[in-house]
Amino acid sequence: MDFTLSDKAERIRGAIRNFVDARLIPLEQDRASYDAHENINLGLLAELRQEARAQGLWALNMPIARGGGGLSLSEIAPCYEEMNRSIFGPVVFNAAAPDDGNMRVLEQVATEHQKRVFLQPIVDGTVQSAFAMTEPEGCGSDPSLTYTTATRTNTGWKIHGRKWFITGAEAAKHFIVIARTSDDERKGLSAFLFHADQPGWSIVRRIPIMGPEEHGGHCEILFDGLEIPEDNLLMNVGDGLKLTQIRLGPARLTHCMRWTGLARRALEIATDHIETRASFGARLADHESVQGLVGSAAMEIQIGRLLTMHAAWKLDQGDFARKEVSMAKVVVADALHKSVDTALQLLGARGYSKDTVVEWMYRYARQARLVDGASEVHRMVLANTLRREGTAFFAWGA
Ligand SMILES: Cc1cc2nc3c(=O)[nH]c(=O)nc-3n(C[C@H](O)[C@H](O)[C@H](O)COP(=O)(O)OP(=O)(O)OC[C@H]3O[C@@H](n4cnc5c(N)ncnc54)[C@H](O)[C@@H]3O)c2cc1C
Numbered sequence: 001m002d003f004t005l006s007d008k009a010e011r012i013r014g015a016i017r018n019f020v021d022a023r024l025i026p027l028e029q030d031r032a033s034y035d036a037h038e039n040i041n042l043g044l045l046a047e048l049r050q051e052a053r054a055q056g057l058w059a060l061n062m063p064i065a066r067g068g069g070g071l072s073l074s075e076i077a078p079c080y081e082e083m084n085r086s087i088f089g090p091v092v093f094n095a096a097a098p099d100d101g102n103m104r105v106l107e108q109v110a111t112e113h114q115k116r117v118f119l120q121p122i123v124d125g126t127v128q129s130a131f132a133m134t135e136p137e138g139c140g141s142d143p144s145l146t147y148t149t150a151t152r153t154n155t156g157w158k159i160h161g162r163k164w165f166i167t168g169a170e171a172a173k174h175f176i177v178i179a180r181t182s183d184d185e186r187k188g189l190s191a192f193l194f195h196a197d198q199p200g201w202s203i204v205r206r207i208p209i210m211g212p213e214e215h216g217g218h219c220e221i222l223f224d225g226l227e228i229p230e231d232n233l234l235m236n237v238g239d240g241l242k243l244t245q246i247r248l249g250p251a252r253l254t255h256c257m258r259w260t261g262l263a264r265r266a267l268e269i270a271t272d273h274i275e276t277r278a279s280f281g282a283r284l285a286d287h288e289s290v291q292g293l294v295g296s297a298a299m300e301i302q303i304g305r306l307l308t309m310h311a312a313w314k315l316d317q318g319d320f321a322r323k324e325v326s327m328a329k330v331v332v333a334d335a336l337h338k339s340v341d342t343a344l345q346l347l348g349a350r351g352y353s354k355d356t357v358v359e360w361m362y363r364y365a366r367q368a369r370l371v372d373g374a375s376e377v378h379r380m381v382l383a384n385t386l387r388r389e390g391t392a393f394f395a396w397g398a
Pocket residue numbers: 098131132133134138139140141142164165166167168218367370371372373374376377380
């Protein structure tokens with residue numbers, strides 16, 4: 001078993017680390033770097049994106065021919081981890097959710113026409129995208145509760161219904177929406193593409209949340225007759241759930257990669273602090289109970305990144321890696337909490353202030369146990385897989 005990174009992955013990882021240290025982390029302390037929703041301001045973002053792209057650190061999960069980095073998921077893992085050592089990182093390198101997951105699924109399943117019209121501009125960074133699945137009174141953990149409908153017209157489809165928590169919707173131009181096309185249990189949902197300028201849909205509100213927001217916020221949206229031409233059906237009628245599964249495995253895992261970086265950064269801030277801060281005649285770092293906190297947070301980060309890397313490797317072998325992704329998602333979400341909470345605690349009152357980015361991370365981290373599948377649902381999936389597979393659950397190999 002060899003955990004060595006490929007030369008290419010190691011080179012890009014190192015370049016991202018240098019970029020994050022030199023260009024991004026210093027900006028975090030300056031209030032002028034932020035927009036009104038606690039994200040990087042758009043002017044600064046445009047400049048930094050240009051720099052990242054010029055250095056070949058752009059859309060790493062896309063093929064080189066499309067302008068991306070052409071890396072496998074196992075190669076992406078250490079790179080995304082480095083990116084999110086800064087809270088500004090992923091969006092600068094065009095590796096933030098939901099664009100990251102949308103690009104990957106479109107590259108995998110879209111027609112050439114759909115790729116040219118809907119995918120390429122996301123890769124180029126000229127538009128943002130959104131993925132609309134969750135509903136206020138319906139689909140959340142359980143997609144069978146999807147009530148938004150797509151009904152046939154002479155030229156395509158007409159959408160009616162309501163979605164919410166749609167990340168980026170206020171700024172996005174390219175949307176993927178999941179809607180019901182029949183009552184069939186497995187084949188009842190379909191996926192469609194649409195452009196924000198099309199009539200027949202609107203933003204009801206940008207939902208206020210406890211944490212900082214992605215550009216375009218998290219929105220509730222209403223469909224009241226959005227017309228979608230047949231060309232913009234993704235895959236086949238009835239493949240909505242399949243598309244969601246294809247998208248969500250890698251998308252969940254890239255969350256884990258980014259969150260691992262965020263967790264590591266929180267711990268870096270804490271370990272710097274405890275080396276210098278003294279109490280009761282010793283540096284904090286020399287108190288055994290402090291060592292216990294830091295040691296277990298570091299250990300949990302490492303457990304999470306090993307699970308992430310294993311799932312990435314399985315996905316690279318062509319496996320859906322469902323149980324591996326579920327395990328990584330639960331463990332990394334908890335490791336992120338643990339690490340950020342530990343950092344906040346060890347910084348004392350300073351940790352509760354806005355003098356460091358730890359309080360930003362603390363508010364952000366709470367969503368990790370909810371988005372892309374609540375931890376309880378992933379545990380349910382794991383238990384059901386164990387019942388079905390028995391000893392094969394623990395089999396080695398691809
Ligand atoms: C910041 C943020 C961004 C998001 N972005 C998007 C987006 O871009 N697009 C999109 O479509 N959605 C998005 N979502 C929605 C997200 O995917 C859902 O919130 C998530 O799938 C959970 O669904 P729900 O909120 O309806 O919770 P519910 O399904 O109502 O579940 C509520 C709680 O019940 C428990 N629970 C549910 N089922 C089970 C079970 N079987 N066993 C045990 N416990 C269970 C869990 O504790 C769960 O947290 C976002 C959410 C947030 C918070």
